[in-house]
Amino acid sequence: MERYIKQHIDPEGPYLEALYRDTHVKLLRPRMASGHLQGRILKMFVSMIRPRQVLEIGTYSGYSAICLAEGLEDGALLHTFEINDEQEDFTRPWLENSPVADKIKFYIGDALELVPELGVTFDLAFIDGDKRKYVEYYEMVLKHLSPGGYIIADNTLWDGHVLEEPHPTDRQTIGIKEFNDHVAADSRTEKVILPLRDGLTIIKKL
Numbered sequence: 001m002e003r004y005i006k007q008h009i010d011p012e013g014p015y016l017e018a019l020y021r022d023t024h025v026k027l028l029r030p031r032m033a034s035g036h037l038q039g040r041i042l043k044m045f046v047s048m049i050r051p052r053q054v055l056e057i058g059t060y061s062g063y064s065a066i067c068l069a070e071g072l073e074d075g076a077l078l079h080t081f082e083i084n085d086e087q088e089d090f091t092r093p094w095l096e097n098s099p100v101a102d103k104i105k106f107y108i109g110d111a112l113e114l115v116p117e118l119g120v121t122f123d124l125a126f127i128d129g130d131k132r133k134y135v136e137y138y139e140m141v142l143k144h145l146s147p148g149g150y151i152i153a154d155n156t157l158w159d160g161h162v163l164e165e166p167h168p169t170d171r172q173t174i175g176i177k178e179f180n181d182h183v184a185a186d187s188r189t190e191k192v193i194l195p196l197r198d199g200l201t202i203i204k205k206l
Ligand SMILES: C[S@@+](CC[C@H](N)C(=O)[O-])C[C@H]1O[C@@H](n2cnc3c(N)ncnc32)[C@H](O)[C@@H]1O
Pocket: 032, 033, 034, 035, 057, 058, 059, 060, 061, 062, 063, 064, 065, 081, 082, 083, 084, 087, 109, 110, 111, 112, 128, 129, 130, 133
């Protein structure tokens, strides 16, 4: 089915194809990169929402950052944050040589510390960082999101583990389950979960 879907949606294009390949050849945990289908979905969401300022928490190899930036209108910007400074040598050239380089600002550091210092109000945020910190990201992002703005949170079904009782040391499953419960009970937002890939939650600030 995945092959069929990929044959019937827009191609990712040669640049993203090469980045996806390089991610798999050179980096640890390449499965973290969004890939063809999710990348096209992110671009489509951006072109539907038409945000002026977009935030991404968790750049990794830059795949999703380029997809988000592809959907932006002229003059709109993506601010993407990566906490792992060892990632910079790989990711910065891929972002700076991409066709959407002028739409991307890449920061190395903890989004939880840096975003509040930026003084930017975002219209869309893509949360894809440390699964243990999703509730913290959510609360921080809501403070810097315009009314009517959106959050897209990745991996919210966590390979189906959300249905299980997590082992006390499995902080990632615990973090995702806490996030899902927290969001579900939050009257400040509307929310829906798309059972796509590893689960995408779409949240609208009221
Ligand atoms: C799943 S990967 C991101 C994948 C990328 N968004 C994509 O779809 O192609 C998660 C990344 O978040 C980074 N990260 C974790 N905590 C972070 C934080 N507090 N601020 C910024 N980046 C963070 C990790 O180092 C890792 O590279």
